[in-house]
Amino acid sequence: MVYENCKFYGPYSSKRDNRLRCVLVYPNGKKQTLSYPKYLMEVHLDKYLEEDDTIDHIDGNFLNNEITNLRVIKRKQHCYEDAVRNKDMIAICNYCGKEFIISGNKLHNRNRRDKKQSGYFCSKQCAGKYGREIQLGLIKPTITDKIVPDTYKVKSAQECDKQ
Numbered sequence: 001m002v003y004e005n006c007k008f009y010g011p012y013s014s015k016r017d018n019r020l021r022c023v024l025v026y027p028n029g030k031k032q033t034l035s036y037p038k039y040l041m042e043v044h045l046d047k048y049l050e051e052d053d054t055i056d057h058i059d060g061n062f063l064n065n066e067i068t069n070l071r072v073i074k075r076k077q078h079c080y081e082d083a084v085r086n087k088d089m090i091a092i093c094n095y096c097g098k099e100f101i102i103s104g105n106k107l108h109n110r111n112r113r114d115k116k117q118s119g120y121f122c123s124k125q126c127a128g129k130y131g132r133e134i135q136l137g138l139i140k141p142t143i144t145d146k147i148v149p150d151t152y153k154v155k156s157a158q159e160c161d162k163q
Contacts, residue, residue: 001046002042002047002048003024003039005026006024006025006027007024008022008023009023010022010023018063019035021033021034021035022034022035035055037055037057037062038055040067040070041055041072045072053075054072054073054074054078055070056071056072056081057069057070085104086149087104087149087150088101088104089101089104089147090102091147092120093119093120093121093123094119094120094126095119095122095130096122104149118141118144119144
């Protein structure tokens with residue numbers, strides 16, 4: 001049986017992220033801290049999880065540790081499903097005024113700058129011409145509001161199967 005002769009302490013709420021953890025003390029005195037959901041699943045399955053396995057909370061609430069709300073998935077899949085992505089957006093070129101689509105990942109990188117932003121450009125040529133005209137004093141820099149991206153999460157395989 002998994003953790004049969006171990007002393008169990010917890011669960012404790014982590015100060016860092018409020019997730020539940022527990023401490024196990026093995027008969028040889030070795031101590032191990034692990035996530036409480038992982039402990040619950042290993043006891044439920046009566047086996048140790050593989051190194052690449054992780055526990056996912058199906059409803060997204062990491063405080064809901066009911067066994068029916070937990071599933072074992074591979075770490076890569078878990079990361080993929082939990083990542084928040086930005087949708088592609090329509091922007092207007094600050095130099096030529098042309099409408100263009102800016103990809104969500106580029107939007108994220110461009111919005112990381114400080115509050116002063118000269119805008120979005122449809123091409124490197126427009127960005128270069130804009131910068132050159134500012135250097136020559138032909139135009140004054142304008143400050144453009146950041147585009148607030150629409151975000152989405154990737155659906156899990158289970159959600160895709162239901163549709």
